[in-house]
Amino acid sequence: xxxxxxxxxxxxxxxxxxxxxxxxxxxxxxxxxxxxxxxxxxxxxxxxxxxxxxxxxxxxxxxxxxxxxxxxxxxxxxxxxxxxxxxxxxxxxxxxxxxxxxxxxxxxxxxxxxxxxxxxxxxxxxxxxxxxxxxxxxxxxxxxxxxxxxxxxxxxxxxxxxxxxxxxxxxxxxxxxxxxxxxxxxxxxxxxxxxxxxxxxxxxxxxxxxxxxxxxxxxxxxxxxxxxxxxxxxxxxxxxxxxxxxxxxxxxxxxxxxxxxxxxxxxxxxxxxxxxxxxxxxxxxxxxxxxxxxxxxxxxxxxxxxxxxxxxxxxxxxxxxxxxxxxxxxxxxxxxxxxxxxxxxxxxxxxxxxxxxxxxxxxxxxxxxxxxxxxxxxxxxxxxxxxxxxxxxxxxxx
Numbered sequence: 001x002x003x004x005x006x007x008x009x010x011x012x013x014x015x016x017x018x019x020x021x022x023x024x025x026x027x028x029x030x031x032x033x034x035x036x037x038x039x040x041x042x043x044x045x046x047x048x049x050x051x052x053x054x055x056x057x058x059x060x061x062x063x064x065x066x067x068x069x070x071x072x073x074x075x076x077x078x079x080x081x082x083x084x085x086x087x088x089x090x091x092x093x094x095x096x097x098x099x100x101x102x103x104x105x106x107x108x109x110x111x112x113x114x115x116x117x118x119x120x121x122x123x124x125x126x127x128x129x130x131x132x133x134x135x136x137x138x139x140x141x142x143x144x145x146x147x148x149x150x151x152x153x154x155x156x157x158x159x160x161x162x163x164x165x166x167x168x169x170x171x172x173x174x175x176x177x178x179x180x181x182x183x184x185x186x187x188x189x190x191x192x193x194x195x196x197x198x199x200x201x202x203x204x205x206x207x208x209x210x211x212x213x214x215x216x217x218x219x220x221x222x223x224x225x226x227x228x229x230x231x232x233x234x235x236x237x238x239x240x241x242x243x244x245x246x247x248x249x250x251x252x253x254x255x256x257x258x259x260x261x262x263x264x265x266x267x268x269x270x271x272x273x274x275x276x277x278x279x280x281x282x283x284x285x286x287x288x289x290x291x292x293x294x295x296x297x298x299x300x301x302x303x304x305x306x307x308x309x310x311x312x313x314x315x316x317x318x319x320x321x322x323x324x325x326x327x328x329x330x331x332x333x334x335x336x337x338x339x340x341x342x343x344x345x346x347x348x349x350x351x352x353x354x355x356x357x358x359x360x361x362x363x364x365x366x367x368x369x370x371x372x373x374x375x376x377x378x379x380x381x382x383x384x385x386x387x388x389x390x391x392x393x394x395x396x397x398x
Contacts, residue, residue, distance in 0.1 A: 002094025010377035013339035014098035017080040026127040077343030106207030153187035169384035175246035176210035184257035199383030203269040209246030275318035279330035282307035325362025333368035
């Protein structure tokens, strides 16, 4: 029996665990010496320790106990890096679809956003999209994200069009502010227009916010603290607290500068950046709009309260350790999405149990639960989700 059986669930966050050499055939030859395995996989301990086991890579799904599909994590998970194994993993999980993200390119793409080589940043973005679309071609339930940098207006518009044409089902942008302009700059209107016309969402993902905290925060005179992978590659408790700041600032700019007002059918997903911050952020934006409206024409022109734009157009994934029921109750039933983060450790071994317990405690009703597990995702994905995948339970019954 599948892990998620007896109800419709769409998964808003899942990943490929890339292995060395994965990008070579997708990146233009003139950039391959610059973007090599030493750059993408600099460590061989902690989170990346399994990379030193080529026999494990070659074995693929051999010897994997399928009953443990939610227990095996990272490179040891079924379908983590072998495209041909991924359809079986989603069968066993029972999700109607999964929105798919890279692992290796998340942080690296953000580094390129702040670098001097603009051509390289967009070349890696093209390779990222080709890689994702190719992997997700293994199964229609796997929905590829295509990366779109925000460095140069014309290149960004072109990258968005190329990603859509290549087959991306969502456009991933950085949540860090570009160095020379706001993400809400009118020069990006062609990006929003293309996404809206295609009926595809724009998404932000953890790793796209750049450096979260200054290094000095970790120089406390005490021994180093390991991350939850047991190494030093991922975030820890203090920088985890700053994960929400980049999307909060970017989304506020998009709302206040009226991007969502001018593109009312545009949908934005905030993935793997938590959601406990959302209710307070919504209230703070409404308060700011009231306080500054007298002297800011842009606020006077808003057709809705800032919080109402969130409910209409922004969808956010709580972590399973957060109080999802409280978040739903205080942000509105339209906002939150289920996600497994498969096969990353952060998603936990039984996210359904944890989310259900939290929703139960908050007495979230059946309609809002359906929104959390399926309907909000269907709204987010728009044309990126084929009609028969939106309600496969009904399609099967017919």
